[in-house]
Amino acid sequence: MKxxxxxxxxxxxxxxxxxxxxxxxxxxxxKMPGGRDLALQYGINPNTAARIYQELEREGLCATRRxxxxxxxxxxxxxxxxxxxxxxxxxxxxxxxxxxxxLSGAEAVQLLETEVQNHAEE
Amino acid sequence: xxxxxxxxxxxxxxTAVDHVTLSLEAGxxxxxxxxxxxxxxxxxxxxxxxxxxxxxxxxxxGAPVSVESRRHVAYMSxxxxxxxxxxxxxxxxxxxxxxxxxxxxxxxxxLRDMELEMSMKTRTLSxxxxxxxxxxxTLARDxxxxxxDEPFNGIDLLARDQIRACILREAxxxxxxLLSSHLVEEMEAIADRAVFIRQGKLIEVCDLxxxxxxxxxxxxxxxxxxxxxxEVAQ
Numbered sequence: 001m002k003x004x005x006x007x008x009x010x011x012x013x014x015x016x017x018x019x020x021x022x023x024x025x026x027x028x029x030x031k032m033p034g035g036r037d038l039a040l041q042y043g044i045n046p047n048t049a050a051r052i053y054q055e056l057e058r059e060g061l062c063a064t065r066r067x068x069x070x071x072x073x074x075x076x077x078x079x080x081x082x083x084x085x086x087x088x089x090x091x092x093x094x095x096x097x098x099x100x101x102x103l104s105g106a107e108a109v110q111l112l113e114t115e116v117q118n119h120a121e122e
Numbered sequence: 123x124x125x126x127x128x129x130x131x132x133x134x135x136x137t138a139v140d141h142v143t144l145s146l147e148a149g150x151x152x153x154x155x156x157x158x159x160x161x162x163x164x165x166x167x168x169x170x171x172x173x174x175x176x177x178x179x180x181x182x183x184g185a186p187v188s189v190e191s192r193r194h195v196a197y198m199s200x201x202x203x204x205x206x207x208x209x210x211x212x213x214x215x216x217x218x219x220x221x222x223x224x225x226x227x228x229x230x231x232x233l234r235d236m237e238l239e240m241s242m243k244t245r246t247l248s249x250x251x252x253x254x255x256x257x258x259x260t261l262a263r264d265x266x267x268x269x270x271d272e273p274f275n276g277i278d279l280l281a282r283d284q285i286r287a288c289i290l291r292e293a294x295x296x297x298x299x300l301l302s303s304h305l306v307e308e309m310e311a312i313a314d315r316a317v318f319i320r321q322g323k324l325i326e327v328c329d330l331x332x333x334x335x336x337x338x339x340x341x342x343x344x345x346x347x348x349x350x351x352x353e354v355a356q
Contacts, residue, residue, distance in 0.1 A: 005310040005340030008331050039293070043286055045151055045314040046293050048331060 001042055010051040013042050017052065021061060021072055022083045029074040032062060123148045123298045124169055124195075124267055129178035131164050138164040140322035141178070148266070149295040152327075153313035154302040155345055161322040162302045163200065166269045169300075170197035182267070193222060196265035198256055200272050204244045210255060211240040217259050229262035236284050249276040254285065261288055267298045274305045286312050306342045316341050318348050 003012055020026040032053075033041060039049040053070055056062045060078055064070045073079065098108045124146045131139040139161040146152055154162050167173040168180050171187040182191040204213045210233065218224045233240065236254040247255065253276050260268065273289070274282050282305075290312055293299055301309055310330070318325040325348055333339050339347075
């Protein structure tokens with residue numbers, strides 16, 4: 001993974017893990033890599049890796065069972081909510097980009113519909 | 123774990139390290155930064171008990187560094203240090219004789235990770251391979267402190283990934299790692315703290331994630347800010 005060194009590394013890896021949870025690559029109740037393994041896998045400092053799990057736990061996306069490791073939450077509603085949160089954030093970025101180009105909301109919707117159709121035909 | 127108290131080192135009229143008080147803790151990977159001649163190597167050599175301070179003290183676990191502390195402090199200098207007749211295996215044996223905490227099996231693992239072979243002659247190694255061998259020799263010790271002076275020098279892009287992975291494997295809560303490099307970008311993700319030194323003086327020690335969170339700055343950005351644009355190596 002290539003990092004943006006100006007953005008906290010924990011945030012970048014946490015976002016990547018959230019994506020894996022949302023897509024089911026890391027399934028509900030599934031075991032997550034240990035802190036050290038996560039550090040090695042992503043090539044990051046182990047303290048940063050520990051911070052990532054603290055944040056994900058705080059958000060109720062995973063839980064650490066003593067001596068057993070860290071597991072993805074089994075709460076599928078929470079995962080569904082995460083998907084919505086991430087989609088909303090993506091929409092925000094998209095809309096603010098289009099606003100930057102001077103497009104109105106209606107124009108943005110129209111453009112999006114056309115693009116979705118084009119993608120479907122491909 | 124490693125602490126310098128108001129330490130000074132002069133070479134004739136030149137002051138290489140100028141009243142530096144610096145405390146480094148176990149469980150962290152520190153990047154030591156500064157332009158050439160800012161005193162990084164001199165500080166490390168004093169920490170490795172290879173050079174005596176002119177003034178002040180260098181402490182390891184609260185006691186002044188000495189021949190005894192050298193058994194727990196692994197230091198990789200920028201100078202090459204094996205004889206030309208040696209094979210990679212000989213270099214390992216040499217280290218094994220020298221340091222009680224050297225592990226031949228760990229050495230073998232490191233060589234595998236770095237794609238080096240026991241039978242290779244050190245004389246015929248490329249500069250990048252020789253640099254990797256030095257790192258493997260240093261990390262194969264089970265020390266409490268690892269100081270690597272310029273571990274990425276002369277090493278190509280792909281081999282740098284191997285080195286970063288080997289360094290990270292040693293980064294446990296009990297150990298202290300200190301890396302100095304001009305290749306600041308190579309250390310952004312593996313270090314968690316940075317020590318900035320200029321003209322022998324300590325400028326600051328900072329937490330890198332805090333720097334990113336609070337100032338939206340990378341370590342390289344902070345480097346540019348402290349030392350000015352012209353001095354940044356790519």
